[in-house]
Amino acid sequence: MxxxxxxxxxxxxxxxxxxxxxxxxxxxxxxxxxxxxxxxxxxxxxxxxxxxxxxxxxxxxxxxxxxxxxxxxxxxxxxxxxxxxxxxxxxxxxxxxxxxxxxxxxxxxxxxxxxxxxxxxxxxxxVRLRQAAGERDAGEEIVGVSLGMRRVLELARRAARTDASVLITGESGTGKELVARFIHGCSGRAKGPFVAVNCAAVPEGLIESELFGHAKGAFTGAVAHRPGLFVEADHGTLFLDEIGETPLALQAKLLRVVQERLVRPVGGVGERSVDVRLLAATNRDLMEATAAGRFREDLLYRINVVNLRLPPLRERREDIPLLAARFVEKHARKYGLTIHGFSSEVMDCLLRHHYPGNVRELENLVEGAVALTVDGRVELEALPEGVRCGVRAVDRAATPFRLPEGGLDLEAHLAELEASAMDQALELCQGSKTRAAELLGMSFRTFRYRLGKLMGR
Ligand SMILES: Nc1ncnc2c1ncn2[C@@H]1O[C@H](COP(=O)(O)OP(=O)(O)OP(=O)(O)O)[C@@H](O)[C@H]1O
Ligand SMILES: [Mg+2]
CATH class of the missing domain: 3.40.50.2300 (Response regulator)
Incomplete structure (x- = not known):
């Protein structure tokens, strides 16, 4: 009260x-x-x-x-x-x-x-925690007014109080790395190192020595001893990005390190213990990869103690105005331009777009638009044609229902239909739940209840 x-x-x-x-x-x-x-x-x-x-x-x-x-x-x-x-x-x-x-x-x-x-x-x-820790709040960087994002950030904060491994999942560009840094920043390890490695970007032959280090002369080109990223992250956080891409052979080695927190450099003798908090991210469905034998189940359980799923941007359109404002400011500063804002048509388009590339796509759109401004206002011509209003998201084109020959899971199908209808209604009504509910012939209360259920899925 x-x-x-x-x-x-x-x-x-x-x-x-x-x-x-x-x-x-x-x-x-x-x-x-x-x-x-x-x-x-x-x-x-x-x-x-x-x-x-x-x-x-x-x-x-x-x-x-x-x-x-x-x-x-x-x-x-x-x-x-x-x-x-x-x-x-x-x-x-x-x-x-x-x-x-x-x-x-x-x-x-x-x-x-x-x-x-x-x-x-x-x-x-x-503020209280920050004052207590004498730290800057890492969360200031993250825009998230939507229910979905606030939920993620709250869970991230809670997880940050512990050393539990967190698996961050979500489509490309949803902010997984940002959330990983946020968890580190809120944690007791904030003063320690945050070391990020993109498992998909390191060539398969090098990833083991990259992570666990190597002894001098361990292989051609190993001209000096290298401690490896686990050791670099000692007393801090190691972020294994795109963990779904790690080859099976490495997964077995990772599992050992994760269980025992002991690393053995390639070609070296002896092991060294490390105190590292693990965070991992993927845009793949690891359950499916596990079922298909591409990802070790035991490793999945170890890294997935807490799961944070970042909702795609199209499921949290309330974040768009603030994100757009943040990016305008950032890129206007970068280009030395003064921008007064968007025309309302531009904002309408931004609010309606489908964003397969999520927040990263929004940032790119805004950056492009800022670069094309005249007299400090972002006008419609500054947006790529596909983004301008009137263009409906292709993947939602209405198809008349046809029962597949092999039958279908009707419950799941209806749930999907419901989610899509509510999503589209919200989009048409520019986020107004009252009007979206009317459009679907529901009371505001029912609409809100179902939306909450969908968001909590
Ligand atoms: N909530 C947010 N607030 C502010 N900026 C954000 C937010 N989410 C994402 N961004 C920005 O969008 C870009 C993409 O975010 P990030 O790299 O964390 O995504 P990702 O999920 O790791 O993507 P990928 O799967 O492609 O690696 C970054 O520039 C990031 O700063
Ligand atoms: Mg990333």
Missing amino acids: AEILVCDDETNLRELLCLALEANGHRTLAAASGAEALRLLEQAPWELLITDLRLPDVSGLEVLRRAKELAPERPALLMTAFASAATAVTAMKEGAFDYLEKPFDMEELHLAVARALEQGALKREN
Whole structure:
């Protein structure tokens, strides 16, 4: 239960909001103008700010900015009747946690408030942990406002408190390496080394000596003793990227090291113990690889103590505005350009695109678009043709249902159909769950429940 500052000049709405929030056990402070909100921000105790964007005196963005100056870790929600994607980006950039598009129902309000408070609590916890460890929060780098990403980050934080091996799975470009660095940064090993090796990029003949080191003269070209990456990662974290690509012979050796934490350099005598936390990532289905005999089951169990699955970007479109804003800033700085933002058509296209290449693809799109700007605004021509609106994702083209000759698993088929319908409805309604629910003839409550179930799969 929290102290919530509500600022709206419309008396009816303000009172309604306060009543609804109080009915949910919160305490409220009401401000009828921007000026009053600014005064209360400084003088009253508050944990969450909910402000209208259009106020007669001071703009809602101004109120938001002041709130962020005073208390950067406290969350804020913006309400607006004119929700354009551009406003949403500005609001997010100014630090709003979420925005509510008027008219909204009380369910939406309570959901947004609950999420914002949860995020605020996480941030405070972070600040506390960071102060305790005297460390910079590695999570600042990672954008993740969607439910799916927040869940991943929360699990990552929990796993970081232990030395458990974590297997990070997800499609290419979803941020697996970023999450690996995040876990290391949040862990007690943060001051130790983070060593990453891409198992697919090292030639098969060299990977063993790369990982375990070699003695001088162990093979042609081994002109000096080399300690290997396990030893380099001593007292830190070793990140085995693309672990699905390691040859079977090496998997057996890895298993031994993982079990015993003892490494023997190629051609060397004697073993050395190492204190290493293992993280691994793959975009392959390792269960399937195991069934097919391409991956050792015992190794899988060892590295998969905790599994973190990164959702593809198309399943967490709420992250797109903030990610896009982050990338605009990054690449505008790199190219020495001043960018004021996207036109709303561009943001619409970005929100609708299917992103087979996930976050990496979004970053590339934004970088390309930034390079093509005129007068500081990213316009539609700056996007590749395939991304511009109207282009539907190819892999979802509707095909009339035909029962395959061999039959099918109807439950699974229906679940897939449901996921696809909800996904497409959300896309059509630009993320508004209320409207997406209407489109599918469901109540908001049912829609939210099913969405939650799907996300938790
Ligand atoms: N949530 C995020 N916030 C900010 N940047 C992100 C996020 N996720 C990914 N990125 C950026 O997208 C790019 C791809 O991320 P990363 O390399 O971690 O993906 P990956 O899952 O390891 O991909 P691959 O399977 O192709 O190796 C990086 O530049 C990364 O910084
Ligand atoms: Mg990677």
